[in-house]
Amino acid sequence: MSSQSEKPRSFQEVILRLQAYWAGQGCAVMQPYDMEVGAGTFHPATTLRSLGPNPWAAAYAQPSRRPTDGRYGENPNRLQHYYQYQVLIKPSPPDLQELYLGSLKAIGIDAGLHDIRFVEDDWESPTLGAWGLGWEVWCDGMEVSQFTYFQQVGGHDCHPVSGELTYGLERLAMYVLGIDHVMDMPYNDPDAPQPLSYGDVFRQTEEEYSRFNFDVANTEVLLRHFEEAEAECAAILAQPDDDPKTGKRIVMAHPAYDQCIKASHIFNLLDARGVISPTERQAYIGRVRTLAKQCADAYLQTDAGGWQA
């Protein structure tokens, strides 16, 4: 374990240490959701699992997309595709702050040497119909995580309450590794036979997607896809609870929620293309929220969501 007290040497080591740490705290280490999302919160392991009475504990890295943040790989801190590390524990344990500080220690941040602060930051996701209270965590003046106690998701009060931790992985790793430009950050071990930087892995895609997101993405197609996702979500949820083929009761909350995720990401793309006016913006957010609420309603009708006949 002596190497664990040393500072990590690469981006992936930061992720691996977080995985090991949270696995050690009893979390199910999950894999990223296989869809485009704007933040780790969208993963059904967070949104849907934070609903209902059943306990839950999961941790995962989630690739996240924010088309408007694309900078063609040139900005030292901004990316249209980046990673969040997400932890969700329900009910929130009384020592969640200490557990969190333990995770910082695991990636080489010594709380005796650094200035770690919990600064008020209320979280709200208008698209998910969700809000919570908590903080942004500062390390030497830099925001390294979001720490939230979910109060409502999809319009439903959370009982019990989930504690959610979100780490912006690139920023956190850059700080731990002492790197100034994200593209210069070692992705794997710098002493590996093939040392790769973050830029080696992602510069190409940042360029391509920046161009695509800002100037090429076909807005007509996107608008149509948005409508289709919305309609499909409604159509899935309109199915009767009982499956005529198996005779089982199967409420399809997750497939419907996939359509909600899709609509949300398409909205982000449309936003990046600058074709959504401020007034329309509110309307689109409202439409995604309606989907999220309907999916939350449906999830509560499933076994995992605590439904009882």
Next chain:
Amino acid sequence: MADLLIELFSEEIPARMQARAAQDLRQRMTDGLVEAGLTYSGAVAHHTPRRLALSVHDLPDQSPTRREERRGPRVDAPDKAIEGFLRGAGVTRDQLQERDDKKGRVYLAVIEHPGRPAADIVAEVLETVIRNFPWPKSMRWGAGSLKWVRPLHGIVCILTDDTGESRTVPLEIDGITAANTTRGHRFMSPGRITVSSFGDYAARLRAGKVMLDADERAAHIRQEAENRAFASGLELVDDPGLLAEVAGLVEWPVVLMGEIGSDFLDLPAEVLQTSMKEHQKFFSVRNPATGRIERFITVANIEAPDDGATILAGNQKVLSARLSDAKFFWENDLRIVRERGLEGMAEGLADVTFHRKLGSQADRVARIEALAREIAPLVGAKPDLAAEAARVAKADLQSEMVGEFPELQGVMGRYYAQAAGHDDGVPEACEEHYKPLGPGDAVPSAPVSVAVALADKIDTLTGFWAIDEKPTGSKDPYALRRAALGVIRLVLGNGLRFGEPLEWSFARILGMQVVGHLIGYKGQVLRERIGNLAERLDTVGFGEVGEKIEADILDRNLPSKLPPEERQELSETTTDKTFDLLAFFHDRLKVHLRDEGIRHDVIDACLAMEGSDDLTLLVKRARALSDFLKTDDGENLVQGFKRANNILTQAEENDGVEYSFGADPKFAESDEERALFAALKQADTAIQPAMGSEDFAAAMAAMAALRAPIDAFFEAVQVNADNNVVRRNRLNLLGQIRATCLAVADLTRIEG
């Protein structure tokens, strides 16, 4: 006697909520204790990011015994009724007393409520306070149902008696059991601390690296920060709001001073200051010789073994990233204004909605520009300069810097206007046209700034009046009260007189702007109705003020297109809204003058005079009248005037005529009557030129000379004389008094 110590230990409480919460804890706890019969000699509350603490001194050991007398049924009442009473009162029949009552002889139960131990009461009150605490926003956590601002972890609740013996008050709320232990600093003193009294608590916390008193933390931060700055020949930029916030973010303040990278030192001081404050909660440190911001102060919550070197390095790095963004915005903005001018920067305003019914920001700018040009002569500005300033004053709203830091609007406008080569007061107007922002904010006096500031505010007010979005009660989402007060202060502060240099009065200016808004708003409807006229309106721009609009739109063009009833309606609506807005100005003016000690009836007396939309004249008159009424002569004159007016009004009602002609001294019978004639003549001679030169003080002084003759007249003379000629003459004399006085102010409105 005992002292009470309470500590509510939680996860980090938002800085902005702490002070209020400590107050609420003290208030609610002491109120509850007193209500339950526990008096106390003093109570002090404290707050840190992780705890609210309360110390209450000299509580009695128990609440006093209370005797209650309960009246029962008559002694001869049926047994059933008496038994019911016994049950209710919890006494036996032999404990009952008898007493005579107006109903007859009745039973009386004397019930003793024994005092309760202080600990029981404290536990009860504290539970109620915790469960009903007025946090602005509270939350649940885990599987519990208790609500607190952030998860509540511990309750210290101990009573310490005179000998220093302490005991924990038994209390459990949602699984949290009150104890006599707490924790010190999160990182520097993580172990449990056992406490026995408030003094012991404060001392042990200090040893555990927690400074309990927020004022002490703030004073420490300020002192240390000033010392650091001074030692480098620099000075701290004072910021009380930031100081209070930062003191609420740390339990053990450690002040560190860092460098701002040399790349960033050329950024405007406001940019450095805002960026550091908003993003990093840093204080700015200035070079007193150059006025430049050269360093920053950050406040850490920990004494690090490397004396904060790591912390400072981290903070500096974050700051560099932030300032790189700011520098990027600054340079991009500068490039745009140098290449394409502020007009180029402002282009995007056409795509920004100001209000659905009032068009885009670009529409608004066009209206303000036209109005600023019109009113420029009023403030002694060149019309072209005022128009130029108005045209570019909102451009910085489209700058990247203001997009990032909205609070820098105006300030950036000034910098960018300079960079774009504007001069002659235009850059200053970009900054100052937002002013005055509040009652304490300075009023601009530079002519171009005043023209744009007035035009901006008048356009906003008339616009929202036109679309019926007036402030109601406490709701004023568009800050229209502030805008109206701003106009009032601009007019008064600069002694502006609309009627004189301009062709139009203040009311007329408002009216022209209102009609512009109405036509703009109704544009859609009009467009369909009147075809190409709508296009014409667009090209004219509905900000054009004055008869041009009236003639073009109301008289010449609309008649052929707009049905007469609609034309009539537009004209009436304009008038109604204009006068309603003017009344709003008058209300704000009353509030403004009330602070100066001028009574509302004094203002009413002046409002009733002609030209009351001339705010400067109005206030001049009101001030003079207010001063006048504070003198003996003034007050007595008003009484004399009222007496004359009452007699006159009654006589006029009875006789059905108005006594306003031809009082003639030759019908005067007594010396007092003749003296009043003479005094009136003399007063009129003095009042008329004084009024002509708006010297209200002189006019009122002349009026004051009437006091003695009027008093003497009423003393000696019977107005309603038997001789009708004499009576009529005297009534006409009173009519002359009335006319003379009313020329100065409507004294009938003065109360008392």
